[in-house]
Amino acid sequence: MTELAGRVTSLDGISAADDDAVLANGCQHVYHSQSSAIRDAARLFRDSDYHLEHITCLDLRSDEGGGLRLSYQFNVHGTSDRHLLLVDLAPDAHAPTIVDIFRGADWYEREAFDMHGVVIDDHPDLRRLLMPEDYTGHPLLKDFADADPERHIMAAPMSEEDEGDG
Amino acid sequence: MAETMELVPDATDPKTYYLNMGPQHPSTHGVLRIRLHLEGERILGADPIIGYGHRAHEKMAENRDYLQFLPNSSRVDYLSGMIYNLAYCQAIEHAIELDVPERAEVIRIICGELNRISSHLLWLGTFVLDLGGFTPFLYGFDDREKILDILDSITGSRLTYCYGRFGGVTMDVDDEFLRRTSDFCDYFKRRLGEFDELVTDNVIYQQRTKDVGVISSDLIQDYALSGPVLRAAGVAHDVRKTEPYGGYDRFDFDVPVGQRGGDCFDRHTVRMEEMRQSLRIIDQALACLPDGPIMAAKVPKRIRPPAGDHYFAVESARGHFGMFITSDGTDIPVRHKLRTPSFVNVSTMPVVLPGTMLADTVAILGSIDIVVPEIDR
């Protein structure tokens, strides 16, 4: 464990993920974090000259006890030392913003809000990013109701009706 | 952000106004819309509004198996589709620990670098066109067409290649392909000199680009910039060097950096130099192309990456392209996040644009080389 990883895990609410339990191919360090600890961790990475590679939201509600999860990934220029922070959100799907720490988080957080409905607290400008402003619903949620689910099921055999209009 | 908050209309100030640039503006290269807050020609605030080219690739990925996402990958960025297509193959190979025969690896590198040159050529042509020069545009497209023909001869497509497969590539290259590629390299080395005379040394071009749109090092960490934009700001970071994937460590090439602090001209010189380095890589690859199979002998019928997160990054023509794939051990990914470089580069616009002139917006947008479908995915 590197010195930085040691400092990250010493933060309140963050623990290193067990290597056997969590596979993170391509990331050198993985942590589980509470949402309250994100800002501390982000500040630590910021002070260590790391940058935020992406924030990805995952819908794991179909898993037992799963909810929405935010993955924050930090890396450093020059070499490659990826730190992946897994944040399982409470059912109300609130997360604190880190825009004031990494300005680049702005669009990622808006995307998480737009696509998964994660409410980013204290974000200065939480608007939809990709979908139109008047759109309702969050398309990347697993239970997102699509107008024509038939066409989305993998390898669905074409039905007669499909062919008629397509 | 504070910058975007400025966009709240201010009726008490009649001197300022709002202007929509795009979504159908020729110099936004697609359907990007930027809401500009202007005072005369000076920009007070900028708010890129994206999503016009949103095709839900990430949702599609969650509704089909890994193989079926293959044709989508090159459509994420249609100007360097080969790099994206091969990147996706490499990401999956990385996840399921599949080894690729050496010949296929070298072929991939040749194709990827050719594609990088063609992407940079298109950038050069359209960028100079945005600034008012028509000739380099035609020359650039002519040369780009030569590359497309070469790639067409093995892939059967011009832009949206579906050439890679998990474990190799679809078609072997023949002597004709190798001859055409090396001919092109010889020709293009001379041609780059002409481009330098025509564009780089041009006084008007220099005046339009020097000290314009400085994306400096203080934004780098904030936004995690990558690619030529990052290198122009003076950081020699290239994914091909820092985490050599697909056999790039076998080749010798330099990572060019900008000398002037990250203005538009820097981004120009970095890309010109990158094309030279790509030629160098292709030359070496042609010289050492090994014989052998182009597909791995044992490719699993069903692609099932082990449950967990898989991150794989490549250096595309625009920068760090990463794929964050979350698998639950089945045929269908739980999440397939595409971390695209243009998305990041455009998200800096609210900070970079204010304070510049409207005419420079075109130069700045052009110089970061955006591809709108890649921003929206």
Added chain:
Amino acid sequence: MLKQTLTGARSLLTGMKVTFKNAFKKPVTSQYPRERIEMSQAYRNVIVLVEKEDVGSHDCIDCGMCERVCPSFCIKVEGERPEGMKRKRATRFEVDFALCSECGLCLDVCPTDTLGYSREFDQAGYGRNDFLYDLLIPYRDREETVRDTLRAAEAEAAAAKKAAVAKKAAAKKAAEEKDAAGDEAPGGDGDDS
């Protein structure tokens, strides 16, 4: 000021030199339709059923692999098992080219390698329903004869196999009764596809 003018003039002249040199090159464009460029070997267009020499027709056995793998869901195959044959034959093969992304996955999975790309290049239409292709059209009229030959070939193969099995069984169980060997042979044949 003078210096600026001079640099400007020099850069202008350099640019002109390059354009001047290029102005006398052969045009790089070709004048379609009067001229045509050579089509590459790998050219991709709508998929077609390729004629297989050993069959004398296409060899689609309606396995449905292509239909299942196609990311655009644009293939529709139906088939039947003709009277007295083990092998299936496609009776319907339609492709909606408007949806096809020319990815080539269907070509990869086809077990009989009977799919290929057409060399058409000038399709045009007024709507997205104008690109429904029926790939069986070139083969319909000779389907009956093809089936007859296939049936004959299959029967022949089955007979040969039967004979081989019978021979083997006979050699192995030479001591046993002749009719016992005859009973076994069809059983050993049946689980073959």
